[in-house]
Amino acid sequence: MGDRRDVRARILDTAYELFCRHGIRSVGIDRIVAESGVAKMSLYRHFASKADLVLAVLDLREERWTRDWLEAEIARLATTPADRLLAIFDAFDEWFHHDDFESCVFMRTLLEFDDSADPIHRAAVRQLEVIRKKIEAHAEQAGAQEPENTAYQLQGLLMGAIVSATRGDLAAARRARAVAELVIDNATSSAAA
Amino acid sequence: MGDRRDVRARILDTAYELFCRHGIRSVGIDRIVAESGVAKMSLYRHFASKADLVLAVLDLREERWTRDWLEAEIARLATTPADRLLAIFDAFDEWFHHDDFESCVFMRTLLEFDDSADPIHRAAVRQLEVIRKKIEAHAEQAGAQEPENTAYQLQGLLMGAIVSATRGDLAAARRARAVAELVIDNATSSAAA
DNA sequence: GCAGACGCATACAGATCTGTCTCTTTGACG
DNA sequence: CGTCAAAGAGACAGATCTGTATGCGTCTGC
Numbered sequence: 157m158g159d160r161r162d163v164r165a166r167i168l169d170t171a172y173e174l175f176c177r178h179g180i181r182s183v184g185i186d187r188i189v190a191e192s193g194v195a196k197m198s199l200y201r202h203f204a205s206k207a208d209l210v211l212a213v214l215d216l217r218e219e220r221w222t223r224d225w226l227e228a229e230i231a232r233l234a235t236t237p238a239d240r241l242l243a244i245f246d247a248f249d250e251w252f253h254h255d256d257f258e259s260c261v262f263m264r265t266l267l268e269f270d271d272s273a274d275p276i277h278r279a280a281v282r283q284l285e286v287i288r289k290k291i292e293a294h295a296e297q298a299g300a301q302e303p304e305n306t307a308y309q310l311q312g313l314l315m316g317a318i319v320s321a322t323r324g325d326l327a328a329a330r331r332a333r334a335v336a337e338l339v340i341d342n343a344t345s346s347a348a349a
Numbered sequence: 350m351g352d353r354r355d356v357r358a359r360i361l362d363t364a365y366e367l368f369c370r371h372g373i374r375s376v377g378i379d380r381i382v383a384e385s386g387v388a389k390m391s392l393y394r395h396f397a398s399k400a401d402l403v404l405a406v407l408d409l410r411e412e413r414w415t416r417d418w419l420e421a422e423i424a425r426l427a428t429t430p431a432d433r434l435l436a437i438f439d440a441f442d443e444w445f446h447h448d449d450f451e452s453c454v455f456m457r458t459l460l461e462f463d464d465s466a467d468p469i470h471r472a473a474v475r476q477l478e479v480i481r482k483k484i485e486a487h488a489e490q491a492g493a494q495e496p497e498n499t500a501y502q503l504q505g506l507l508m509g510a511i512v513s514a515t516r517g518d519l520a521a522a523r524r525a526r527a528v529a530e531l532v533i534d535n536a537t538s539s540a541a542a
Numbered sequence: 543g544c545a546g547a548c549g550c551a552t553a554c555a556g557a558t559c560t561g562t563c564t565c566t567t568t569g570a571c572g
Numbered sequence: 573c574g575t576c577a578a579a580g581a582g583a584c585a586g587a588t589c590t591g592t593a594t595g596c597g598t599c600t601g602c
Contacts (some may be wrong), residue, residue: 177463178463179460179461179463181374181375181461182374182461182463259460259463263460263512264460264461266512266515266516267372267452267456267457267460267461267512267515268372268374268375268457268460268461270370270371270372270375270452272517280516281516281517284516305524308513308518308520308521308524309524309525309527309528311509311513312506312509312510312512312513312521312524312525312528313505313506313509313528314509315508315509315512315513316504316505316506316507316508316509316510316512317505317509319456319459319460319505319508319509319512320501320504320505320508322459322460323459323473323474323477324465324474325501327501328501328505331498331501331502331505332502332505334502335502335505335506335528335531335532338528338531338532338535339528339531342531
């Protein structure tokens with residue numbers, strides 16, 4: 157096999173898929189080993205522990221989902237700053253309609269690890285903050301009066317929509333988008349008053 | 350001990366506390382047995398399996414939280430139908446500020462059990478629907494044009510706020526309340542237009 | 543070619559988990 | 573008091589989990 161050099165990548169890819177789809181605790185090391193076609197000792201050579209692997213997967217999720225996918229979708233779907241905020245909801249609508257919609261691993265992990273001192277819990281919190289900061293930057297560019305507050309509100313809408321989509325509501329993003337319009341109008345128009 | 354007759358209640362109480370606080374998978378039967386001071390065989394005499402106990406806890410949560418607590422708070426905090434919708438957010442604000450805020454076991458369970466055919470997953474979905482139906486009834490009484498849509502939107506706000514509170518945002522309910530005002534105004538005032 | 547690192551395979555340790563079995567004790571009721 | 577069902581206590585089975593140890597093949601750099 158020529159993939160001698162990217163054993164670490166194979167492990168990480170498999171763990172990424174499994175953790176994102178099924179959560180952390182319900183996926184065992186043995187399953188990751190089996191599905192990645194790798195020796196268990198190779199996994200523990202590259203990652204000190206399961207927790208270490210989880211943290212690596214959360215970072216990879218930031219790279220692939222938050223940075224590469226979400227930002228690209230926002231840029232693709234909208235041009236003006238105000239449209240960009242709404243485009244997040246359009247992107248989520250597409251996401252929810254994917255056949256293999258896997259829900260949000262950050263929220264899943266946050267709820268699964270309830271100890272706020274746990275590094276895994278903290279990593280999930282941090283990843284949600286990364287997303288909120290991106291929303292806040294867009295809100296600022298769109299002229300929101302209180303970008304931080306608006307970002308909190310919009311992210312709340314997004315997270316609620318994810319839970320709704322996870323229980324099978326495919327219209328969740330569109331419904332949330334309608335609310336987001338009200339929020340954005342209110343946050344930007346109060347300047348004119 | 351005089352609590353010979355309510356062994357089942359002691360088990361259920363302990364499981365309720367532990368499952369609601371820490372989730373399902375991270376709480377083992379042994380811990381429930383130890384903390385309820387009951388013999389393991391007594392637990393399995395009253396509940397066929399752990400899954401059975403989980404379903405009983407979800408039902409108990411509906412009774413205690415959804416029916417007894419939430420409805421009572423709504424009635425206590427508001428009198429008019431429109432105020433009642435907003436009172437949900439006020440109740441959540443108090444809930445989030447409890448020292449022992451335990452997050453939402455329905456959402457936690459929904460995300461923890463990703464198989465939509467699993468009875469536990471389905472029970473969590475059903476419990477969230479029960480809550481949405483209650484919101485819908487209040488929305489109808491408040492004169493919303495599309496009570497179902499409004500209920501979906503308000504519940505999305507509530508669920509997003511819960512995630513936010515779980516990551517430590519104590520202002521989540523107040524922020525969501527401000528958005529809810531926009532939603533309710535929009536849903537009820539479009540009749541006048 | 544050869545040393546050493548890397549990967550595969552697999553057995554294993556030790557913990558934990560669900561669920562069962564057995565034995566003893568206790569309490570309710572006739 | 574005697575009976576019987578329920579509860580307590582704890583060992584146990586079997587599965588699964590994380591993590592380690594070992595032995596063997598293979599590729600790479602020198």
